[in-house]
Amino acid sequence: MPASRLANDATAGTHQAPLRAIDRVRIARDPQRPGTLDYLAELFTNFIELHGDRAFGDDQALIGGVATFNERSVLVLGHQGGANTRENLARNFGMPRPEGFRKSRRLMRHAEKFGLPIVTFIDTSGADPGISSEERGQGTAIAESLLEMVGVRVPIVCVVIGEGGSGGALAISLGDRLLMLENAVYAVASPEACAAILWKDASFAAEAADTMRVTAADLQRFGIIDELILEEVAAHEAPRETVAAVGKRIAFHLDELLNIWDASDPASVDALLDARYARFRNIGAWHEVS
Amino acid sequence: MPASRLANDATAGTHQAPLRAIDRVRIARDPQRPGTLDYLAELFTNFIELHGDRAFGDDQALIGGVATFNERSVLVLGHQGGANTRENLARNFGMPRPEGFRKSRRLMRHAEKFGLPIVTFIDTSGADPGISSEERGQGTAIAESLLEMVGVRVPIVCVVIGEGGSGGALAISLGDRLLMLENAVYAVASPEACAAILWKDASFAAEAADTMRVTAADLQRFGIIDELILEEVAAHEAPRETVAAVGKRIAFHLDELLNIWDASDPASVDALLDARYARFRNIGAWHEVS
């Protein structure tokens, strides 16, 4: 394990003084933090990656496949960046292009056809903002993935394991459960982008991160996530323990969902979808005057 | 109407001596022959073209949209080449690229969602054989259109109005009825291509056309088409009469299908799909020995 590059890293655990939001942003982005492939290697067996959107390309920033979890076949989807320059080029720094979202939609339909529960790992700075991604309908591709996910007739457990960046993160996070590691963040825009827009200066990212409320604790308070998974030691310092802890919570929530869901009983599936609909239907902060 | 460029054109009607297959191939390809847009203008009202595959492009060689036919809303799909060089470039000489087949699949799903019967006009020398079409999965795109069409839960009437070229034609011809104009042709490969393969000389196209049995009369004899629509005068000489005659036969067959199909009655839809399945299931020339 390389020495930590974070100044106050020893305080990343929960038993120390709380970190500022921007510190968690840095931890969430630490390249040593376990990624989707690490969770796949540790928690799943019989993984077979399924490639391609069947129309244009195979996006290695958003990977998926079938695997065994707790003796049951599931579909796994997750963002994956690279550990070095070569991998980062191949994986576009974990920023999916339209092909990635179209692959995720294809694989969600696949999961529905074969009754495979879905587990997703969210870890991206966001959808690719390039010219060719716009040409091939980045917005459309994300929207189609969202539409598929809110209606897919199998249980879904999602975990934010690192950085949850905007629409690119949302596209695979509309499950029946949304879990989040303590040092993960999830935001509508990066603190740097927010600072650039509102402060006209990206160096105010720390201030932006504070006011944007991007931490798991904030989102738990808002009721947007279902569970915060503690990092006794920050994940990049204790990757195996973190992965194991996440695995336990996925298993717990998947078991809970599988207790109420039976692919051969349409009423149970409708109940699952009604509950999923209610999840998103009820998120919002507003009041009504007469 | 320009003077005919066919030597024996006066004999194109059925009341004269029969033409050779290659003559019909030439008539089928005549640029003055009415195309999909002509049928749309004459037989349909309230046409609104729907564009795009929602992934890469809009293919103008395979067009589609919603329109009114006999006071009922329907989805129309059809190949369309150009009348001049500029149009032919825009429409790729009527040879669809993968985007065209993906649009046709999208629109068939659209028709199913809204209970719109489908009418298709087949008129293409075939799917585009270019490098970029291969890159974007020409074979996959055709296959997906076929799979959609055999299962789409609305009635479909298909008409071969000109040249029916191989997979590019097949992709929108898997309906509940397949009608064919007398001088249209429908072939697994162009006679020129067949001659080049088997005679090693494309100039043997006439011989190839004969032995390939590409005419409507041949295909009626084989039971592959449901009806041959006579051209008293060849379509390029009498376009309005031909279009009107085709309109009558589409109306007849659509009425027949609508008498047995009711979108709100799943049993009637299943019966339609069973009959469609049987149509294709039963096509073949084989025998069995013990």
Place this chain on the structure above:
Amino acid sequence: MSQWQYRPHRGGGMRSFFHRQGKFRPRSSAEATSDSPIPEDLWVKCPKCGELLYSKELDHNARVCPKCGNHFRLGARDRIAILTDEDTFVEWDTGLRPEDPLEFVDPKGSYSDKLAATQAKTGETESLITGIAMIEGRPVVITVTDFDFMGASMGSVWGEKLARAVERATADGLPVLSVNASGGARMHEGLFSLMQMAKTVAAFGRLGDARLPHFSLLVDPCYGGVTASYATVADVILAEPGALIGFAGQRVIEQVTKQKLPDGFQTAEFLLDHGMIDLIVERALLRSTLAILIDHHIEIPPESNPSDNGLVPKRTLVEPEPEVRSRHGAGSREGQLP
């Protein structure tokens, strides 16, 4: 390939698009006059062709430049006025108000203060207006964004209003027309804003399950979360000519990629060429086009009687003329063929 875009024949002459429905007085769009020294209530300079246009005449032409066809931006109330039948719009859920769950503070102050100032300036309470109206006699649930209200950024009230409107359409069997301009997410509502993408897509998903149509009209400019949610998964996607539509903004793309953007990048015409939208419709033809689309996608059960219920859409836009009915017969009708 914009020559293939949909251009139905125009019926009759030009009409006044603004019905002057009491409070829906047309307002000039700020962007059109910002660099003009001429008083905005009198003359407007077309940013595309440079022509000086008399503001009232521009209004009369639904704020489309009579010289070059440039479609000026329209405020939400103006948009409703030109799209719907006179005096038919009934607004819904006007009592919904945003909150400030993040206690968001930026250098210009708190979100609450910004909201109050925007509300005072615009006279609107939020960036989305919803309701029901008739379009050429057909009832439609309509949702319209207001770009003047914080750049039509999507927040919790937007999501709640939209979900309620779409749920009512689903319950009542009505089509939905969404008119979408947006600058993206409302940063001040943080992840609540992002989650409105999920909420709105989910509501439209249920409309689709009921096989009711969603027509999405993309107008200038439409970016970010709206482009990446319900606006681009509609059954038919329309756009106005020249509208800029994209996921990432042009400045962001230039900064990240260090590349020059291609000509016409992210215009409606660009999106049509790339397969993302169904058709581009000039403002003058929107109503008639929408009327036809509604007719094609809403079915009247055979036993129902349209005259019994004002909410049941008419089946056909135009009563078929006798010669159209018999067009398969004697062939007396003049077609487009030679």
Place this chain on the structure above:
Amino acid sequence: MSQWQYRPHRGGGMRSFFHRQGKFRPRSSAEATSDSPIPEDLWVKCPKCGELLYSKELDHNARVCPKCGNHFRLGARDRIAILTDEDTFVEWDTGLRPEDPLEFVDPKGSYSDKLAATQAKTGETESLITGIAMIEGRPVVITVTDFDFMGASMGSVWGEKLARAVERATADGLPVLSVNASGGARMHEGLFSLMQMAKTVAAFGRLGDARLPHFSLLVDPCYGGVTASYATVADVILAEPGALIGFAGQRVIEQVTKQKLPDGFQTAEFLLDHGMIDLIVERALLRSTLAILIDHHIEIPPESNPSDNGLVPKRTLVEPEPEVRSRHGAGSREGQLP
């Protein structure tokens, strides 16, 4: 990006892939020896790396070059032998024979004569073999094309055999593995040939309606109607390394476009990069990969007892080891993390 292709760990050492199941004696592929002066039954020159290979050793390695990994073409019977458990393959519908409805005549003679000559030369009656077999203990309906039989062109018998096999799989709740090489349509059967695309896709559509999986294995070369029908709408699409797969043939594309084809055009690796296939699998790993895939896609109803019925697939490929079962517990298992 072929570094991302699926490469599971190999378990144990190499095994002999040919089970010598009586009549399934491996035959050397014609293409591999055509320009070699060496007797084909003794030595074969690898067309990729030039290595001289002893034919029996090549057979022993499932006709994969031990030096460069080049996958030589395999005959249909050899293919069945290496994919299925020894002595488990039962062939179906061997009595189906083609006809000559077109009375097709080309310069070399009639279709009937060509068929008779091909049947005599190959010992097969048609270009598709169907049946049922076990793959690592799991029953699978399997269809395999024979490129030696008129270039594995698709005709009426192919369509009928395939439809029957897929219908049986649908009725019996079995997965289907199709192994696809093809030169395209069988010209001699004219439109009957083209319509087999419809027939086969329709049959697989019904398999899909029953939520039974279709695994398609694309092997060198796979072109034309097969690529444009059931082979590319499978639930999981696999390909062998280096296999050429496309719709239009390379010569046709070059003639039509007058362009030079890009490097690696239409190879399996090219298709993977372009999103058209799920994974590339080395021949040695096909059986184990297919076994895992079957397990992931075939569900055993809870009430059924696998031991009662040899046709019910086993749920797991490998019995979970105890430490795998407890991997969420004490964390004693060594993972790949540091």
